[in-house]
Amino acid sequence: MTPTSSRRILVIEDDATLNRLLVEQIGRLGHEATGAETRAAALKVLSQQRVDLAILDLRLPDADGLAFLPELREYCPAIVLTAQGSIDRAVQAVRAGAADFLVKPASGQGLELAINRVLGTADLQRDLAFWQGQARLGQRRPLLGTSPEMMEVRRLISLFAGAESPVLILGEDGSGKESCALELHAQSPRANGRFVAVDCAAGPTAEEILGEMRPGPDGRIRQVEGLIGAADTGTVYLGAVDRLPRDLQNRLLRVLESGSFRPVGSNTSLPCAARLILGSALSVEDIAADPDPLSPLLLRMLSFVIRLPALRDRPGDIREMAETLLANRNFQRNTRKTFGPAALRALQGHRWPGNLRELSNAVERAIIMSAGEELILPDHLGLGPAPAAKGVVGKSRSGEVVLRFETPPSLDDLRAAYLRFLLDRTRGNRREMAGILGISERNLYRLLPQVSDGEAEGSPRPEG
Template identity: 50%
Template sequence: MTQSDISSPEKPGNGSRRTILVIEDDMTLNRLLCGQLSEMGHAVHGVASRADAMELLGGIAPDLALLDVRLPDSSGLSFLSELREYCPVIVLTAYASINQAVEAVKEGASEYLVKPVSPARLELAISRALETMALRRDLAFWQAEAQRAARHELIGDSAALAELRRMVGLLAASDSPVLIRGESGVGKGVIAAAIHAQGPRANGRFVTVDCDPEMMESELFGKVRNGQLIEGLLAAADHGTVFLNDIEKLSGTMQSRLLRLLEKGSYRPHGSNAEIYKDARVIVSTAADLDALVTQDRFRSQLYYKLSGFALVVPPLRDRREDILPLADSLLANRSFQRGVEKSFSADARDLLLHHDWPGNIRELANAVDRGVMLSAGEAVIEPDQLGLTHRKSATGDDATAVTLRFAAPPTLDDLRDAYIAELIERLDGNRQRIATVLGISERNLYRLLKPRA
């Protein structure tokens, strides 16, 4: 039997062999085990002590460890709980003991084998340990997916949301990249997940990547370390969808690499010259004005055109007020279940929720509901002062629409313009999209107005 015969739903490493760490102080047995495992097609590292194992773990990412019960600098069982944080562990012992076996299982050992171990028995134990770990990872993933789906339904009754649902259905049938635009907190990730869930890739994974410019390259594309390929999130999204959040944060280099992926379907892990092909749909989101970033040469125009062929704009919550109360009720039902208390909003609280301006959109709404659940403690009804919103008035109210500008001397037109824009910046929390909407101009023109005058 070779490594390719081992059945596993998830292939670690480079997909053709496993990396196995052997921790055995009997060097004759150590070499024998390493030889057997190498013949099975594995990449093997043998060490004789806990200290050597910890030093090696700083440079490799094993898929499995074989651990002797007795080590020169530690008890194997006392090392087991720490080692299993890195990978599954098979415990080896020369003296079978029921109590020892029970203790090993309690500490998280995948298998408990008595030496000497035949190659067939060892390979079977390795297969079972790796398959069990893969199943546990898959279970954790699908549990998280179920929780995410419960939290992120497209809830609401507005015409805008009905149009979004229609567009999601159309885009789900395609395999093209999608650009989702909208203010922070409007639920762009929810829309991306809905597109994935309604399409032919629904049985694949939906992997979210926050575009951190420092970690992005190795996190997304993977890397080669000590000759071993450590796969990135793109590999995890094979036959599924990868969702890149805040695409505007990508460096110029990463923008080029993403464009190559979209055009050719391939990429190179960091530190490798090997071309890897992956079948993953790409959905991206941004709260930024990409048009302005392209004009400023801060975002590659080729990538922008590639992404913007299929674009969705998610309107802010204040522009779809019919969705506020259904969303709040849904959020509350979930929080009430977690608290074990069935709660509801008072009539005044519902009125406050309905007329609040929601600059933070659904994220702010969720925080307000969380605050209301916490401050109402054991009470069944949440009151307005428990939501933390009373200090902020809706932009639809008379007080919010009145503008008063004061000057020490008669102002010029430029003074009036600058003062009015400054007032809008403060009132709308610096949200350039909303400021541009109030002024009736594009965000690009707003950017020019905000530039210091010579």
């Protein structure tokens, strides 16, 4: 398996001539190679840059290669070099965690095959970690809705996805900022890379985000990778970034401006290969109007902003979103569930302070509370009383049925209000109601749960 991109390879060999030859040979294979002749020199290189693979001689002037191997493996996989007659040492090294071994002098073909094999295995391991991370994040949720606000969100995602610039996503809590960030990642050239999501409201430390220099078991200082480094060439989403301490926000600002980051405790900056996407519940007005800048980091981001609308500001999207959630979460496989008209009114009349997160929870509750019933009613949602139909249906003195609404009614409003009128006129006689409607009593019973709130205060009453 041939790696698709150039990698950094560290050659740790005390023979200066062989070290130089290996570095040159690896360079001809398309990789970036660095030589080190001692353990100390190797550790210095490892502390200053990311290394994808090390080639280690088991005999070093300042260390036993076999004893150095566990420490080296904390940075990258290793191929060990051994002389003829020391095969037993090479086998011991493989048992201790070496990815492969080569006998000196290694042929060019053997070196290339070993490098490609080890890097290919490392790629597979990274891919496995990536997909496991994606599984933990859950399935990618489509950005639903056909409202003008959501059409604008989709337009901006398509514009920003191909750019390398950082993006700021603004929206109330629960409005889908992480889903928006994941959609940006999925449409970008980085889609095959890692997507790392960080909830800054949970209080991640600078060490967790940027990495740090930390003493190992032997007391020697080594670099521990942070989330930005772990994302590699993928995407890092920092949600609720305004909740971070100001000094950490300033560090992230320097990352955006310089394209590099410095692990805590290190004197050396490393290139930032990942793209940063930030999220906040603040508004543009909050950020720009504060006389004492609330966050220089967010001010820096105002050129590339995606604003997610609150759910209450796009009521026309609620039905589509609720029905999609119902289809995705309906675990009562033997019962096909649907929202009754009264439940749909309850969904569209609710203010949704928790936005999409609250809607998702309400749908999941309705599936559970409706048990074996096919029709979901307002009580199943747990949102409080369903809003009454906005109008009055009554009977005039001439015997005509009069329909009066303050606003244009939906078909569901018309049907529910007329059924309430018939309930009142027939004093609840189902047979008489079915005769007036021209349907069977069985079909009538299917309609009546949709107006189960008909006796509630505010229900339409027949006029004089």
